[in-house]
Amino acid sequence: MKKSLVLSLSLFTVLGLAACGTENSGSNENGSASGSSGQENWTPQQSLEIVAPSGAGGGWDTTARMAAEGFESEGIIDKGIGVVNKEGGGGAIGWSYIAEKAGNPHHMFVSSPPLLLVPLNGQSQYGFEDFTPIANMISDYGAFAVRDDAKWDNLNELFDDMKDNPEDITVIGESSPGSMDHIQFVKIAKAAGVDPQSIKYVSAQDGSTMTNLLNGNADVYSSGVTETIEQVRAEEIRVLGVTAEERLEGDVVSEFPTAKEQGIDETFVNWRGFFGPPDMTEAQISYYEEKFKALSESEHWADTREKFAWNEMYMDSGEYTQFLKEEKESMQQLLNELNISGG
Amino acid sequence: MGSLEGILSGVQLAFSFQGLLFVFLGVVAGTLIGMMPGLGPISAIAIMIPITYNMDPAVALVLMAGVYYGAVFGGSTSSILLNAPGISGTVATTFDGYPMAQRGEAGKALAIAAISSFVGGTISVILLMLFAPVLSNIAIQFGPAEYFALMVLGLTAISSLADGSTIKALISAVTGIMAVTIGIDSQTGTTRFTFGNPNLLEGIDFLVVALGLFAIAEVCALIINRHESPERNGSIGSLKLTKKDLKDMSGPMGRQSFLGFILGILPGSGATIGSFMGYISEKKIAKNPEEFGKGSVKGVAAPETANNAATSGAFVPLLSLGIPGSGTTAVLLGALLVLDIQPGPLLVQDQPALFWGVIISMYIGNVFLLILNLPLIPYIAKILAIPRPMLISMVIMFSMIGVYAISFNTFDLYLLLIFGAIGYIMRLFKFPAAPFILAFILGGMMEESFRQAMTISNNDITVFVTQPIAMSLLLIALLSFIVPIVQNTRRKKAEQK
Known part of the structure; x- marks a missing residue:
């Protein structure tokens, strides 16, 4: 962009x-x-x-x-x-x-x-x-990824933590606030009861989003599904949820749980x-x-x-x-x- | 050992007929594209996405990599001959390359550029081969706080780019920082200084500024002073480098191969920042820094080594992590997806032939580039023999085409002219343009990473001094700021006595 x-x-x-x-x-x-x-x-x-x-x-x-x-x-x-x-x-x-x-x-x-x-x-x-x-x-759908060693196992744990300590969790995405990566996260988080304004979102361009997730500067990476696949295969990161209605088809992506199946009744379609x-x-x-x-x-x-x-x-x-x-x-x-x- | 087998299959790929043919085509296309002011490797790679659709993925990658480093190699030509940077990574080459050409030593400047590019390209490929997996960890270490510190360090060099008055250099730099804030602010999504003009929403492209301040401003000066200055020396001088030249070059080439490579590894840094940092660091440590900016051999060798080394460096995070380190590698990543290659941490294991094949083809490509470029220098440099009115028209035309190709937006052409006018006015009043352009590159990243770091740390400013890498970088920045001042006052005291 x-x-x-x-x-x-x-x-x-x-x-x-x-x-x-x-x-x-x-x-x-x-x-x-x-x-x-x-x-x-x-x-x-x-x-x-x-x-x-x-x-x-x-x-x-x-x-x-x-x-x-x-x-x-x-x-x-x-x-x-x-x-x-x-x-x-x-x-x-x-x-x-x-x-x-x-x-x-x-x-x-x-x-x-x-x-x-x-x-x-x-x-x-x-x-x-x-x-x-x-x-x-x-x-295309959004995916929310965390480091492989992160303490959250699913979206609900993440969102519950965000409700209690919003200032401790940094969400990173490519686009500026109010644009896609931010909005897709806010949409799902809000449905899970997180206050949209409390979400700490950082925008980073030039490929540094994944870097910042891996080095610990950011906790959650809001991105497209495709961008996460290779790092998931290498067991560097995990995808806690995707924004699709149903599970996606494909090698790695079919293992990504949707937000919906975790009880969060919301989707985001790119x-x-x-x-x-x-x-x-x-x-x-x-x-x-x-x-x-x-x-x-x-x-x-x-x-x-x-x-x-x-x-x-x-x-x-x-x-x-x-x-x-x-x-x-x-x-x-x-x-x-x-x-x-x-x- | 698995990796030895991998390397061997890579050698096989690189030396196959197809491998050789396409690396050759790639570097030729890259050199030509790089020579045209404003036209860069990103566009060339994007065009190739549909062309390479049915090709063997490894060969396609060899081709596209060739275009990439070929363009960086060729980009110096127009910087040196016309003061019109071919790509953003060769802006720093204009500082000394153009003065050298004006002195009638165009041939020598081009030869220095070719040799330094070759050395930088080759040494960095060796580093890439030996250390790619290890070094990829360095790339990961850099977060917003570290980038901020690195950018601050870069900015301390402004005084060393000053050509006389430090105050004027600072004014020029501040203007550059102001110019880069135009557009949508990435951290809030607010528009800044766009005056409601949608053309300014994404900010001003670096090349528009560079071509305006350097090429168009130079053209203005040539036109306005046409009666005063004698017809320029059309001779290109000898290509031969003296022993002293080679000796002068060897230091910068050795050091900048490493520095450029490391900077290239850092995502978002790349050839442009690499070449500036290379130029600056050589000037800082030079025995006679006053030669820089007036056609110094080192001043050409340093950025040319660094930008080519940075280009190979950018492949480290791409090939070993699947993270694009620059705009060009981001497009390359997209191209790889089309070819069913998934660059990621597992690429070396999954496709060793491809991984090593590309790296080995880069050695071959660099050799091709050298054999291709050196004999052509006398012919290319003949451009200077073109009568001045025609040459000026050509520079204007190519700058315009280059800028138009960035966004296919005529608005950018007006911006080019505006920056040309600004550049000319700056010259009249002796404000150096280099600090402006440096601040323009570094300022944007500096602001963004500062604010990212602050958001992440919940506005705790100590984040910049509690992390070792960031702290060391800031400390070096502080030293490089203070030491010259202390030295100066000492010298003055000594003189008084």
């Missing part, structure tokens, strides 16, 4: 510059064309652009690149698909870029819970309502899906829904999911919109309780 994770696509710079030129000319033509062809079937008139609103190498970037690769190698979409990184503002720069593409459905971006959290924190003028949710593709610009027609939406569904059901995508330990979570445009509304409300509530608001 931070500036160290910067620098996108050097070799493609020149291509990128060239692409910008063609996009501009393209958007004019299609701005008018999309109005008239909105009735029946719609197919793209030009190559597609998927924006990853982050630097190269992160979760959004990987999802976008793997989806583009899947569409092409499976022959689902026969137009060229370019992935472009628009980094900045925790996503806000990429979002405002797509917001300006209203009426030109050849541009999309990939997003996840920050699309809800960043605007709620007052750091983006655009939220999901300003875009067209096309399809959700995958989900969903990831695709959004188009505002004002897309029904025909355009259903074109993409169909394509993303085909990708989601392909062997190729199943392999991709397995590779990155992602879970299948396809939602079409309607389901997705409803889901996002509910998620937003629950996030808003948490942020209010944490006393973090737009500023």
Whole structure:
């Protein structure tokens, strides 16, 4: 997320510059064309652009690149698909870029819970309502890890301890307070009766989160499931709980207990899906829904999911919109309780 | 012994046709990318993720590692020739490399850079091979308190980067610290000094500042003073290093191979901090520190050795712990996941051929880089023979492309120009730019780790003096601050008598 994770696509710079030129000319033509062809079937008139609103190498970037690769190698979409990184503002720069593409459905971006959290924190003028949710593709879950020699054996022991001595327990995560790693922990802890404001949370970037868990500076690491697997295998850390509804499938991860099975009735989904610009027609939406569904059901995508330990979570445009509304409300509530608001 | 077998299978992999071919391709691509101002290894590795999708994982890793250290190797070229750092790890190389080139010794500067890079790269790979598992424990020891102490130690060097007035150097440094606070504050999520501009939320990228203060400011000075200064010496001088040069280089190369490597091991530190610390420490211990900044042989050798050594160092936590030590290795970690390699504490046991193969390919890669770069120096340095108006245009263009490639955001181009203007104004009034850039790098990490440490200790400030590593680092910082002052007053007293 931070500036160290910067620098996108050097070799493609020149291509990128060239692409910008063609996009501009393209958007004019299609701005008018999309109005008239909105009735029946719609197919793209030009190559597609998927924006990853982050630097190269992160979760959004990987999802976008793997989806583009899947569409092409499976022959689902026969137009060229370019992935472009628009980094900045925790996503806000990429979002405002797509917001300006209203009426030109050849541009999309990939997003996840920050699309809800960043605007709620007052750091983006655009939220999901300003875009067209096309399809959700995958989900990922949070994991709460402690050192192998830690005294807690399950989430309840940890949370009970936190209720008594909140100042003794440091929770560490990558993102800043009010963002994902923090919120996923707060959401589960609150359901277990911990006062959200009492949680001592430290944000650390540049890969130092795991280091600080291992060297004892932090007690709990709030992260994605994938990041914990290797250290669990080496018996350096243990995962006390994951935020999924049910146990995950896979080698090591199937041994991670959910918060739910420990009697804490709460989940946190790190969903990831695709959004188009505002004002897309029904025909355009259903074109993409169909394509993303085909990708989601392909062997190729199943392999991709397995590779990155992602879970299948396809939602079409309607389901997705409803889901996002509910998620937003629950996030808003948490942020209010944490006393973090737009500023 | 298991590990011997592992090493042998690694040798086999590294010397296989594929292994040799891809390490070669990797270092060539890396050198070229490194030479372009602003374009760095992160982007190159990210592009390769889909390309390497179906490749043998070990070979893919050899390729990507080659791109990484190749870029650090090649990054010095534009620093030296154009004052435009190729990657962030070679900013410190501009301090002495560019003055040397201006003196008409571009060939020599490039040769020093190539040789020091080779030595730093090679010695550090030996260290990597021998001590990776042991050293990974050092990386783990560093928590927020230790990082804070390390950053303080780095900042005490500001006075030694001063070029005349210490006050001006301090003002420059404070401005640098102020500039780095722009953006979302990581510990509270509050936005600071963004003036509601979403483009500033993630702060200003280091390369924007570096290219602005160095490359664009230099270009401004060249344009404005075009009638005063004579046409620059287009000759590149001899590549030959004298015995004295080699002697001067050997000290920094030996020391910085170790220091750079250790700094590289620390997560979040990497080639940039490594090269600065290398430059500073050599200046501190040099017999004639006044030569630094004016084209000193040591001033080129030190950062160039250190940044390449730090690059190998960054592989220690990645390969032996699965923890990325820098932005680039973080992307590399992502790339490895795609290839079904799980870097973690068990990698050496699970995949010894891969582990050792990559390390051994790094020796080969460094040799390739040296054979590739040395003969090319006369041709590359010909860039200086290009008429000045064209050269200036090229520097501006490449700086712009480099900055645009960071975020694909035109706003950064305006920032580049603003920092160019700031850099030029600083020159006019004789404020040194080096302290600004040093404070910009160290200040952000210093603040973050200070506050992390304070939160963890429940605001108990003694946390910095009760832990041995942090305390020793702070003590060294204190000494390096006090000793010169004491020496100065003694000297003055002696003069009075």
